[in-house]
Amino acid sequence: xxxxxxxxxxxxxxxxxxxxxxxxxxxxxxxxxxxxxxxxxxxxxxxxxxxxxxxxxxxxxxxxxxxxxxxxxxxxxxxxxxxxxxxxxxxxxxxxxxxxxxxxxxxxxxxxxxxxxxxxxxxxxxxxxxxxxxxxxxxxxxxxxxxxxxxxxxxxxxxxxxxxxxxxxxxxxxxxxxxxxxxxxxxxxxxxxxxxxxxxxxxxxxxxxxxxxxxxxxxxxxxxxxxxxxxxxxxxxxxxxxxxxxxxxxxxxxxxxxxxxxxxxxxxxxxxxxxxxxxxxxxxxxxxxxxxxxxxxxxxxxxxxxxxxxxxxxxxxxxxxxxxxxxxxxxxx
Ligand SMILES: NC(=O)CC[C@H](N)C(=O)O
Numbered sequence: 210x211x212x213x214x215x216x217x218x219x220x221x222x223x224x225x226x227x228x229x230x231x232x233x234x235x236x237x238x239x240x241x242x243x244x245x246x247x248x249x250x251x252x253x254x255x256x257x258x259x260x261x262x263x264x265x266x267x268x269x270x271x272x273x274x275x276x277x278x279x280x281x282x283x284x285x286x287x288x289x290x291x292x293x294x295x296x297x298x299x300x301x302x303x304x305x306x307x308x309x310x311x312x313x314x315x316x317x318x319x320x321x322x323x324x325x326x327x328x329x330x331x332x333x334x335x336x337x338x339x340x341x342x343x344x345x346x347x348x349x350x351x352x353x354x355x356x357x358x359x360x361x362x363x364x365x366x367x368x369x370x371x372x373x374x375x376x377x378x379x380x381x382x383x384x385x386x387x388x389x390x391x392x393x394x395x396x397x398x399x400x401x402x403x404x405x406x407x408x409x410x411x412x413x414x415x416x417x418x419x420x421x422x423x424x425x426x427x428x429x430x431x432x433x434x435x436x437x438x439x440x441x442x443x444x445x446x447x448x449x450x451x452x453x454x455x456x457x458x459x460x461x462x463x464x465x466x467x468x469x470x471x472x473x474x475x476x477x478x479x480x481x482x483x484x485x486x487x488x489x490x491x492x493x494x495x496x497x498x499x500x501x502x503x504x505x506x507x508x509x510x511x512x513x514x515x516x517x518x519x520x521x522x523x524x525x526x527x528x529x530x531x532x533x534x535x536x537x538x539x540x541x542x
Contacts, residue, residue, distance in 0.1 A: 210261045215297035215353030217260040218290050219345075221246035222268040222275075222283065222311075224304025226341040228333030236336040237382060241271040241304055244334060249302065252334060253342050259400055260298070260353040272304025272311070272329075277426040277523070280314050284420040291321035298324040298352030302345065305329040305378055305386060308364065312373030313520045316362035316412045317542060318420040324357035325413075327364050327373060331384045340367070340384045347397040354402055360394065361412035370395040372408045374542075377514055379489070390491025390512065411541050418524050426523040427452040431515050433487065434459050440471035453481035453522045457515040462486045462494035469500070476506055481526070481535060485510035485518045496536070508536045 210216065221227060223242030227249060230239030244252075246264035256262045267283055268275075283301065290296045303311055312327040319325060328348035330341030347365040351357045362373035366387040372394055379388040395404040411417075430446030434457055446454050454475065458464055462484035464472065472482045484500065484507060486492025494509040496502045502509060510518035518539075525538045 215260045216295055217262050217298045217300060217349050217352045218296055219246060219250060219262060219264040219300045219302060219349070220267045220283065220286060220290075221249060221264060221302045222272070222304070223270040224272050224302065224308075224329050225333050226302045226328065226330040226345065227269070228335075230333050230335045233335060233337045236332045236338075239333040239335065241333075242269045245269070246302070249345065253345055255346060256349050259346070259349050262349060270304070272307040275307050275311065280311060281420075281423065281426065283311065284315060284318055284423075287315060287319055287325060288321070288420045291319060291323050291325070296323065298326070298354075298357070300345070300348045300352045301325070301327045303327050303329050305331065307516070309373070309377045310516050310520050312362050312364050312376065313517050314524070316373045317416055317521065317524050318418045318423065319362070319413050320416070320419050320421075322359040322414050324352045324354065324360075325362045326352045326357070327362060328366065331382070331386050343368075346400065350397055350400040351402050356402055356404060359414065361408050363394070365397055368396055368398065369393040370397060370402060370404070374408055374410055374412060375512070377517075416542070418528065423524070423527050427526045429453045429455065429519045429522045429526070431455040431457060431519055433457045434463075434465065434468075438465050438468060440468050443468065443471050443475060447475050447478070447480050451480060452526050453483055455510065455515045455518045455522065456482060456484045457487045458484050458494070458499070460486065460488065461499045462492065462509060463499040472507070473505055481522065481532060482507040483510050483518055483522055483535075483539070484508070485513060485515045487515070506532050508532055508539055511539055513539070
């Protein structure tokens with residue numbers, strides 16, 4: 210370890226950033242989660258100019274297969290490292306499909322102001338114009354910087370620094386995949402970060418949630434709306450033991466008249482009903498708009514997309530079963 214340089218730990222979990230294809234022309238057809246963390250680090254020798262870097266292989270999976278237990282395992286390891294005096298920043302390499310969920314989860318439950326950066330890539334390292342090297346380089350640069358402290362969990366993709374709270378994979382195939390409805394926080398260029406705005410929502414040090422208090426996460430289902438929808442999915446989730454159901458509504462989080470009575474009944478049975486929206490560039494669901502949430506005792510996800518609403522619902526339900534408290538949390542986080 211060189212004095213004067215920050216100590217950054219890379220926790221590898223798989224994904225395309227650790228993917229490999231048969232030829233350099235395979236940018237979309239390849240296998241995710243093939244390359245180990247030491248090889249990933251060795252592939253970017255320039256990392257050693259930014260920080261003293263070491264790696265740990267936490268998982269080796271494609272991120273669509275991540276489970277709640279995987280999330281808890283990763284979250285606990287991040288907390289241990291964040292507590293360690295000789296760690297200045299943490300980078301998590303991750304598949305991009307659920308990267309936004311993991312980033313938001315960590316943003317809610319990690320009690321540290323040390324930088325935590327989640328990063329992936331859209332092309333495997335074997336492909337022409339692979340994006341993983343630079344994304345990883347940028348992640349380590351931000352993780353080792355003092356300026357990134359206290360800004361919550363961050364995502365560095367395509368030269369941008371995004372808030373883990375609201376960034377979402379908004380396009381596949383393109384390297385310009387990750388967007389936030391509210392814009393990036395900054396940019397990384399040649400290993401230097403440039404900041405333009407700060408997250409306004411509660412996170413990490415200012416969060417009431419702590420990974421150390423979370424033993425398990427409850428079952429929360431997500432049900433999608435469309436024309437001619439019926440209540441099959443909602444009933445099935447409830448039967449399977451869901452404590453909350455994220456309603457992925459049309460438009461403002463609207464609910465079909467064929468589904469409303471079922472959601473009223475499920476709420477009476479104790480299942481929390483949380484209205485979100487499936488609009489692409491950021492939903493914005495308000496209480497009592499479209500549906501009388503006060504009367505039905507439902508919750509709105511506000512600007513959180515359905516998959517992020519599931520993360521907050523799970524974490525929130527480890528603390529409260531009260532719908533008013535749940536709604537407060539959906540406004541504050
Ligand atoms: N670009 C990617 O990382 C996608 C690969 C894979 N589906 C995953 O999420 O892990």
